Amino acid sequence: MSIPLNSQEVLDREYLEIRGKILELAASLDRLERAEGCVNEDNRMSLIRQGLQILLQDANESKASQIQMLFSRVFEDNWREKFNL
Amino acid sequence: MYYFDPHIHMVSRTTDDYETLAKMGCVGMSEPAFWAGFDRGSVDSFRDYFRQLTDFEPKRAAQYGIQHYTWLCINAKEAENVELSREVIKMIPEFLDKPNVLGIGEIGLNKNTKNESTIFLEHMELAIEYNQQILIHTPHLADKYQGTRMILDMLTADSRVDPSRVLVDHVEEHTAKEVLERGFWAGMTLSPVTKCTPQRAADIIELCGAERLLVNSAGDWGPSKPTAVPDLILEMRRRGHSEALIRQVVYDNPIAFFSQSQNFTFTHPE
Numbered sequence: 001m002s003i004p005l006n007s008q009e010v011l012d013r014e015y016l017e018i019r020g021k022i023l024e025l026a027a028s029l030d031r032l033e034r035a036e037g038c039v040n041e042d043n044r045m046s047l048i049r050q051g052l053q054i055l056l057q058d059a060n061e062s063k064a065s066q067i068q069m070l071f072s073r074v075f076e077d078n079w080r081e082k083f084n085l
Numbered sequence: 086m087y088y089f090d091p092h093i094h095m096v097s098r099t100t101d102d103y104e105t106l107a108k109m110g111c112v113g114m115s116e117p118a119f120w121a122g123f124d125r126g127s128v129d130s131f132r133d134y135f136r137q138l139t140d141f142e143p144k145r146a147a148q149y150g151i152q153h154y155t156w157l158c159i160n161a162k163e164a165e166n167v168e169l170s171r172e173v174i175k176m177i178p179e180f181l182d183k184p185n186v187l188g189i190g191e192i193g194l195n196k197n198t199k200n201e202s203t204i205f206l207e208h209m210e211l212a213i214e215y216n217q218q219i220l221i222h223t224p225h226l227a228d229k230y231q232g233t234r235m236i237l238d239m240l241t242a243d244s245r246v247d248p249s250r251v252l253v254d255h256v257e258e259h260t261a262k263e264v265l266e267r268g269f270w271a272g273m274t275l276s277p278v279t280k281c282t283p284q285r286a287a288d289i290i291e292l293c294g295a296e297r298l299l300v301n302s303a304g305d306w307g308p309s310k311p312t313a314v315p316d317l318i319l320e321m322r323r324r325g326h327s328e329a330l331i332r333q334v335v336y337d338n339p340i341a342f343f344s345q346s347q348n349f350t351f352t353h354p355e
C-alpha cells in the first residue's frame with residue numbers, strides 16, 4: 001500500500017517540520033562542542049556521525065530501518081547455546 | 086470512530102482518563118500485566134495486582150462504557166528473579182477463569198538475559214498447557230532487535246505455539262516485517278519518548294499493509310499519552326487513507342485477534 005499523498009504534498013506538509021528537526025540537531029551538536037571536555041572517543045559520537053551519513057544516502061533500503069539497525073545490539077544466532085537453553 | 090486500545094496500562098491512569106478515552110471513541114481495551122516501576126517482594130503482591138486487573142479495573146472501565154480485558158504474567162524485568170517468577174507462574178491459573186482474562190502477557194525480554202529467557206519459556210509452557218493466547222513485550226531501544234529475534238526463535242522452535250494466537254508488541258521499522266512474515270500479529274506502541282510516533286506508525290502501515298497489524302498507546306506510568314490511538318486515526322485521515330483501512334487497524338484487527346480467546350465476549354456498540 002502506498003501513501004495517498006504525492007511527494008509535493010508531503011514536502012509542503014513537512015518542510016517546516018524537517019527544517020525544525022535539522023535545526024534541533026545542529027543546536028545539539030553546537031552544545032556538545034561548547035561544553036567543556038571531549039567526547040570524541042565516546043562510541044555514541046561515532047554512531048551519531050554514522051547516523052547522519054545514512055540520512056544523506058540515496059539508498060533503496062529504508063533510512064529509518066538503517067538507523068534502527070545502526071543503534072541496535074547485534075543478534076547472534078547461537079544465543080541459545082551460549083545460554084545453555 | 087470507535088476504537089479498541091489493545092495495550093494500555095489503566096492501573097497507572099486516573100478515572101478522568103477513562104472519561105477522556107470514552108469521549109474519544111474508545112469502547113474496548115486490553116491491559117497486559119507489567120512492571121510497577123519497582124520490583125515487588127512477594128507472590129501475594131502479584132495476587133493483589135491480578136485482583137486489581139480482573140476485578141477493579143473492569144468495573145472502573147464499565148462506568149464509561151468501556152469493555153476491559155486483561156493478560157496475566159510476571160513481566161520481563163522482574164523475571165530476573167527466577168524464584169519469585171516461578172511462584173507467580175504457579176499462582177496464575179487461579180485467575181485464568183476470570184471473565185476478562187484473555188491470556189498470558191505481556192511476557193518477553195528486557196535486557197535479553199538468560200534468566201529472562203528461562204522465564205519466557207516457562208510462561209510459554211503455561212500458555213500451552215492452558216490453551217491461552219500470548220501477548221509479548223519486546224525490549225526497547227538498542228535491545229529491541231536482538232530481543233525480538235530471540236523471542237521469535239523461542240516461539241517458532243516450539244511447534245505447539247500457533248503464531249496466529251500470539252501478538253508481538255512494540256514493533257518498529259526494523260522488526261515489524263519479520264514478525265508479520267512469520268505469521269504473528271504485530272502491535273505498534275505510540276509513545277512520545279522512545280518508541281513510535283503516529284507518523285512513523287502510519288509509515289509502517291503503508292509499508293507492511295494493515296493485515297494483522299495493531300496500534301496501541303501503552304499508556305503506562307512513564308511519559309505516555311493514553312489518547313495516542315486517536316492521534317494515529319487523525320494522521321491517517323490527514324494522509325487521505327480510507328475510513329475502512331483506519332478502522333481495520335484500530336478496531337477490526339484487535340477484535341479479530343482477541344476473538345480467538347474464549348473469554349472475549351465483546352459486544353459492538355453499534
Ligand SMILES: [Zn+2]
Nearest residue numbers: 117119191303
Ligand atoms: Zn506494556
